[in-house]
Amino acid sequence: MTNTTVLYQHGTLALLVPGLLAGTLTMGELLQHGDTGIGTGEGLDGELIILDGTPYQVDSAGRVNVVADAFTLPFANSHFAAYKPLMTVIAATRSAVEKQILATAEQPNIFFSVKLTGTFTDVTTRAVAKSQPPYDSLAETARHQSIFKRKQVEGTLLSYYAPQLFDGVAVGGFHHHFLSADHDFGGHLLEFGQASGTxxxxxxATLEQHFPVADAAYQHHDFSQDNIMADLHQAEG
Amino acid sequence: MTNTTVLYQHGTLALLVPGLLAGTLTMGELLQHGDTGIGTGEGLDGELIILDGTPYQVDSAGRVNVVADAFTLPFANSHFAAYKPLMTVIAATRSAVEKQILATAEQPNIFFSVKLTGTFTDVTTRAVAKSQPPYDSLAETARHQSIFKRKQVEGTLLSYYAPQLFDGVAVGGFHHHFLSADHDFGGHLLEFGQASGTxxxxxxATLEQHFPVADAAYQHHDFSQDNIMADLHQAEG
Structure with a gap:
């Protein structure tokens, strides 16, 4: 069943904040809900990007690995690709690209995905290093992230947009992951200088929000003691 | 396909705040996602409660009507019933019932439904009066609600619990609708004195969140100008 109007999400962004980082879904299961997606591995093991059914992981050493079906994730999105052309951009900044997408699409109150394929300058990405149980909080983990830079690179920016009402469930606004065309550079996108491409x-129409119901640590956690929004905006901003 | 681990939701609670009250889903469509549920009609036309596949509306005159498949709703929940016994309560206040459920279920971070069948004292419900386009905001509409009271009544309390992270998407915490066993009294539950029953x-495991994608008013609305949380807690509290 490949319904292309459904975005699947496992876990919530918020559960990363207190370090509920057990892998509660396998990549094999995630791929049943889509051929395109993003996520992170157990213990925040790198940045995942799924393109055309292949799940790539950018690890904290900057390596790009294809992960196995048994690889587990605490948080991920996937959907079956059925993209339509929206616009062409030429030497546009990240901020300009985001504004143009919102102005053109005129759909700030629903979830959508965008894929920008082309040439990017001054790309900065990050990938987090895997932590072991007892897992670090997101704020602690973020201190151990690796930063990668490319002066100019061809590649694909895969992004999900979430309405602000869902900030904390997902990343309110845009959440971008990047993979180079040569499959040798990528990660969670922090910034780019200019992009030219399609x-x-x-x-x-639907967000299929799946919870890690078999994970006792998630089920019993008291989120009221966490600074969910402040820590997320610090780490994902 | 009757997956009893899925809660379907059409619309968001937040869209009621600025008065985006067009009926964007039919009752017939809602019933395809469940035989049990709650909701409100177009223009906040009463309080809906679906039990065993029958959709009852408590209107602002206090009448209980069975609505047709063509009846439309801006916001609703439904699921296929597969309840399991949790506990028995005897002369328990609403606050005590809610605390006992949370303490017994120990699942504050996932969506669940509870059904309390028994005898209730001092029940207070409300039902909102339908407004016409251009629709009133939730705060304005709430001023025209009707309040109904029963000293003692047998009936069913149908409740949904949403994790606090989803407050605004749904009602964070418990959201209760009531229908008497005689089908002559009900609505959105404001309070009861004591309940005895099962x-x-x-x-x-999953929240299937469906958006009113065909509704231009929803798609283009600027929610950043609304006091979503304050108005919701005023109206639904």
Whole structure:
């Protein structure tokens, strides 16, 4: 069943804040819900990006690995790709690209995905290093992240947009992951200088929000003691 | 396909705040996602409660009507019932019932439904009066609600619990609708004195959040100008 109007999400962004980082879904299961997606591994083991059914992991050493079906994740999104052309951008900054997408799509209150394929300058990405149980909080883990830079690179920016009401469930606004065309550079996108290429969009009628119901640590955690929004905006901003 | 681990939701609670009250889903469509549920009609036309596949509306005159498949709703929940016994309560206040459910279920971070069937004292419900386009905001509409009271009544309390992270998407915490056993009294529950009866629970692994994607007013609305949380807690508290 490949419903292209459904965005699947496992876990919530918020559960990363107190370090509920057990891998509660396998990549094999995630791929049943889509051929395109993003996520992170157990213990915040790198940055995942799924393109055309292949799950790539950018680890904290900057290596790009294809992960096995048994690889587990605490948080991930996937969907079946059915993108439509939205616009072309030429030497556009990240901020300009985001504004143009929102102005063109005019759909700030639903989830959608965009894929920008082209040439990027001054790309900065990050990948987090895997922590072991007892897991670090997101704020602690973020201190051990690696930063990677490329002056100019061809590649694909895969992004999800979430309405602000869902900030904390997902990243409110845009959440970008990047993979180079040569599959040798990528990660969670922090910034780029300028992008030139094609922007495709896919809108979703439904968010299929799946919870890690078998994970006792998640089920019993008291989130009221966490600074969810402050820590997320610090780490994902 | 009757997956009893899925809670379906159409619309968000937040969209009621600025008065985005067009009926964007039919009752017939809602019933395809469950035989049990709650909701409100177009223009906040009463309080809906679906039990065993029958959709009852408590209107602002206090009448209980069975609505047709063509009846439309801006916001609703439904699921296929597969409740399990949780506990028995005897002369328990609403606050005590809610605390006992949370203490017994120990699942504050996932969505679940409870059904309390028994005898209730001092029940207070409300039902909102339907507004016409251009629709009133939730705060304005709430001023025109009707309040109903019963000293003692047998009936069913149908409740959904949402994790606090989803406050605004749904009602964070418990959201209760009531229907009397005689089908002559009900609505959105504001308070009861004491309840004696059986509490059943059904937990959900997935929230299937569906958006009114065909509604231009929803798609283009600027929610950043609304006091979503303050108005919701005023109206739904």
């Amino acid at each position: 922007v495709m969009i896919q809108t979703f | 509490v059943m629970i059904q937990t959900f």
